[in-house]
Amino acid sequence: xxxxxxxxxxxxxxxxxxxxxxxxxxxxxxxxxxxxxxxxxxxxxxxxxxxxxxxxxxxxxxxxxxxxxxxxxxxxxxxxxxxxxxxxxxxxxxxxxxxxxxxxxxxxxxxxxxxxxxxxxxxxxxxxxxxxxxxxxxxxxxxxxxxxxxxxxxxxxxxxxxxxxxxxxxxxxxxxxxxxxxxxxxxxxxxxxxxxxxxxxxxxxxxxxxxxxxxxxxxxxxxxxxxxxxxxxx
Amino acid sequence: xxxxxxxxxxxxxxxxxxxxxxxxxxxxxxxxxxxxxxxxxxxxxxxxxxxxxxxxxxxxxxxxxxxxxxxxxxxxxxxxxxxxxxxxxxxxxxxxxxxxxxxxxxxxxxxxxxxxxxxxxxxxxxxxxxxxxxxxxxxxxxxxxxxxxxxxxxxxxxxxxxxxxxxxxxxxxxxxxxxxxxxxxxxxxxxxxxxxxxxxxxxxxxxxxxxxxxxxxxxxxxxxxxxxxxxxxx
DNA sequence: GCGACAAATTCAATCGATTGATTTATTTTT
DNA sequence: AAAAATAAATCAATCGATTGAATTTGTCGC
Numbered sequence: 001x002x003x004x005x006x007x008x009x010x011x012x013x014x015x016x017x018x019x020x021x022x023x024x025x026x027x028x029x030x031x032x033x034x035x036x037x038x039x040x041x042x043x044x045x046x047x048x049x050x051x052x053x054x055x056x057x058x059x060x061x062x063x064x065x066x067x068x069x070x071x072x073x074x075x076x077x078x079x080x081x082x083x084x085x086x087x088x089x090x091x092x093x094x095x096x097x098x099x100x101x102x103x104x105x106x107x108x109x110x111x112x113x114x115x116x117x118x119x120x121x122x123x124x125x126x127x128x129x130x131x132x133x134x135x136x137x138x139x140x141x142x143x144x145x146x147x148x149x150x151x152x153x154x155x156x157x158x159x160x161x162x163x164x165x166x167x168x169x170x171x172x173x174x175x176x177x178x179x180x181x182x183x184x185x186x187x188x189x190x191x192x193x194x195x196x197x198x199x200x201x202x203x204x205x206x207x208x209x210x211x212x213x214x215x216x217x218x219x220x221x222x223x224x225x226x227x228x229x230x231x232x233x234x
Numbered sequence: 235x236x237x238x239x240x241x242x243x244x245x246x247x248x249x250x251x252x253x254x255x256x257x258x259x260x261x262x263x264x265x266x267x268x269x270x271x272x273x274x275x276x277x278x279x280x281x282x283x284x285x286x287x288x289x290x291x292x293x294x295x296x297x298x299x300x301x302x303x304x305x306x307x308x309x310x311x312x313x314x315x316x317x318x319x320x321x322x323x324x325x326x327x328x329x330x331x332x333x334x335x336x337x338x339x340x341x342x343x344x345x346x347x348x349x350x351x352x353x354x355x356x357x358x359x360x361x362x363x364x365x366x367x368x369x370x371x372x373x374x375x376x377x378x379x380x381x382x383x384x385x386x387x388x389x390x391x392x393x394x395x396x397x398x399x400x401x402x403x404x405x406x407x408x409x410x411x412x413x414x415x416x417x418x419x420x421x422x423x424x425x426x427x428x429x430x431x432x433x434x435x436x437x438x439x440x441x442x443x444x445x446x447x448x449x450x451x452x453x454x455x456x457x458x459x460x461x462x463x464x465x466x467x468x
Numbered sequence: 469g470c471g472a473c474a475a476a477t478t479c480a481a482t483c484g485a486t487t488g489a490t491t492t493a494t495t496t497t498t
Numbered sequence: 499a500a501a502a503a504t505a506a507a508t509c510a511a512t513c514g515a516t517t518g519a520a521t522t523t524g525t526c527g528c
Contacts, residue, residue, distance in 0.1 A: 021477080035370065039273035043514060053478055055516080064514065131365035134426050136269065141426065149427045157431075171441060174431045175448050182420025183413040189423055190415070192368050192375065193383045197391075197408045207405060213462045214409050221455040228447045255503085277488060287505050289490085298488065 022060040022070075024050040029071040034125030037132065038068055072133075072140045075126050076147035082116040083109070083152060090155050102162035103223065109155060110180065110219055111212065117188040118203075118211050127188050153177055163223045172229040180219055187211060256294045256304075258284040263305040268359030271366060272302055306367075306374045309360050310381035316350040317343070317386060324389050336396035337457065343389065344414065344453055345446065351422040352437075352445050361422050387411055397457045406463040414453055421445060 028050035032041040043064055047054040061067040086109045090097075097105065117123055133141040156177035161168030166176075187194065191203075198207065262284035266275040277298055281288040295301040320343045324331075331339065351357055367375040390411035395402030400410075421428065425437075432441065 037271055037273060037366070039271060042512075044512085053480085054514090055480095056478070058515065059477075128366060128369035131369065131423060132271070132362060134424050135362035135365065137426050145427065145430060150430070153427065153431050171432060171444060172448065174428070175441070175445055176452070178420060178424070178428050178431070179417040179448060179452060181424070182416045182418070184416070185424065186412060186416025186419060189365060190368050190412070190419065192371050193379065193387065194408070194412050196379060196384070197387050197412070198405060207409070210405060210463060211409055214406065214413060217459045217462060218410070218413060218452075218456040221459050222452040225451045225455050228451060229444060276486075278486085287503090288488090289506090290504070292489070293503075 021050075021052050021056055025052055025056060025060065025067055026070055026074050028052075029067050030074060030125055033068060033071055034128055037128055038064075069140050069143065072129065072143045073147070075129065076143060078122065079116065079148050082120075083112050083148070086112045087151055087155055090159070094158060097159075097162050099163055102159045103220075106156070106159040106163065106219070106223075107216055109152075109159070110184070110216060113152070113181070114184050114187075114212055114215055117184050118215075119208050123188055124191075127191075131189060153181065156180055160223070164225070164227055166227050166229075170229065172227065176222065180222070183215060183218065255284075255286050255290055259286055259290060259294065259301060260304055260308050262286075263301050264308060264359055267302060267305055268362055271362055272298075303374050303377065306363065306377045307381070309363065310377060312356065313350065313360075313382050316354075317346045317382070320346040321385055321389055324393070328392060331393075331396050333397055336393045337454075340390070340393040340397065340453070340457075341450055343386075343393070344418070344450060347386070347415070348418050348421075348446055348449055351418050352449075353442050357422055358425075365423060387415065390414055394457070398459070398461055400461050400463075404463065406461060410456070414456070417449060417452065 025046060028046050029041075032045055032049055035041075036045075043054050043057055046052075046057060046064075046067065050056075057064060057067050061070055086105075090105050090109065093101075093105075130144060133144055153174070157173040158168040160166060160173045160176050160180075161170075164173075164176075166173045195201070195203070200207070203211075259280060262280050263275075266279055266283060269275075270279075277288050277291055280286075280291060280298075280301065284290075291298060291301055295304055320339075324339050324343065327335075327339075364378060367378055387408070391407040392402040394400060394407045394410050394414075395404075398407075398410075400407045429435070429437070434441070437445075
């Protein structure tokens with residue numbers, strides 16, 4: 001029986017090659033799905049790039065879509081490595097945050113998200129995958145949403161709430177959090193446009209540090225905007 | 235000879251159905267490419283959805299990619315209908331803009347872009363297409379970039395320059411313009427996340443008007459941020 | 469510690485279905 | 499009748515998935 005049949009976890013894994021093969025497939029999937037999209041990536045490409053046989057896809061992940069989901073889970077796991085620490089630090093001391101400390105926590109969070117999406121080259125392969133899921137959510141979107149988006153979005157809303165006096169569960173705090181994320185995400189999702197505008201081939205260190213400065217300066221300025229809603233929402 | 239052989243524009247359009255067929259194909263392409271992506275859309279789907287025969291794709295557009303480019307051109311044309319007027323108004327009086335009038339012009343521009351990407355449902359089908367081109371630019375990206383992005387981005391940079399004293403052609407003004415666009419675009423590119431956070435199925439009129447308020451309030455606040463760069467760039 | 473057996477894994481070969489594109493024939497318009 | 503446009507049929511190529519055999523690996527009686 002293939003390990004993909006039972007939900008997870010091989011019973012006794014007599015063969016040590018197990019990890020090596022499915023890791024190679026996930027690595028290939030990350031590369032190829034990111035480069036060519038789901039439909040643009042054939043099982044044969046995945047097989048060749050990973051060195052594994054085509055049937056290994058069905059064997060380990062059920063089918064191509066199963067591998068795709070595994071790749072998404074891997075993305076969530078990697079992203080968590082970047083922003084997880086900042087999120088947990090906030091969750092721990094959230095009840096006793098003051099305006100000032102909340103501001104500081106938000107800065108840390110914004111910087112770690114920016115570090116992931118602006119500095120690092122790693123998520124460049126994620127972009128197409130994540131954007132596709134945003135545009136046409138499949139079952140895999142749940143993995144992305146519950147695995148990272150929801151927590152991140154919620155934390156930012158909470159901090160905005162503390163800093164501005166807005167109800168953290170209200171529409172305005174959520175919308176503001178969305179614009180904060182937008183300012184950062186655009187450097188991943190629309191990087192090609194920025195590159196062309198700047199007339200360079202790649203973002204230099206100088207650009208990256210300037211982006212960080214601009215980001216925090218503008219987020220900080222946005223925090224000073226007084227509440228706009230007329231208190232109708234929760 | 236097929237009309238797609240010569241680069242464009244039918245010589246004398248002897249058949250009245252000419253326009254109807256290729257328009258139907260573009261409409262179908264807009265729908266299907268937006269829904270399933272380029273690779274996910276087959277020529278047979280396009281044929282069935284448009285009512286045209288499969289061979290009409292080759293006849294009018296050379297091949298599937300030709301139709302895809304025509305769809306992108308259509309997107310640019312539609313977007314220009316939204317934001318073109320605001321852009322031209324600015325270009326006309328750019329030399330004599332004061333800080334105050336530039337601020338007002340920027341507000342108009344931001345609102346027309348937001349009107350397109352937040353209020354309207356039309357660009358929802360564009361999202362996947364545009365995002366894909368951003369992630370992996372093909373030749374078609376040039377159409378998007380030179381047809382709308384470049385002008386829009388440049389105009390915003392120019393207005394930021396006037397409002398803040400930054401050089402409009404400098405890196406910081408361009409980066410700031412990018413974050414402004416990011417705050418708006420995120421409502422298209424990551425709408426699914428926002429929808430889930432708000433706990434609704436669709437953005438209500440109340441949400442839309444609140445988003446507009448938040449957007450302008452934050453952009454206005456960002457304009458007050460003094461220049462950050464140490465004047466090294468152009 | 470050995471050899472046999474079973475489970476886990478890999479492999480090449482092949483399935484029917486679908487892909488984009490082309491060809492040939494027919495209809496419509498001028 | 500000539501040109502333009504549509505329709506139907508068909509092309510080789512490739513798709514995801516499956517097959518059953520071959521190979522590797524761990525387990526267990528002895």
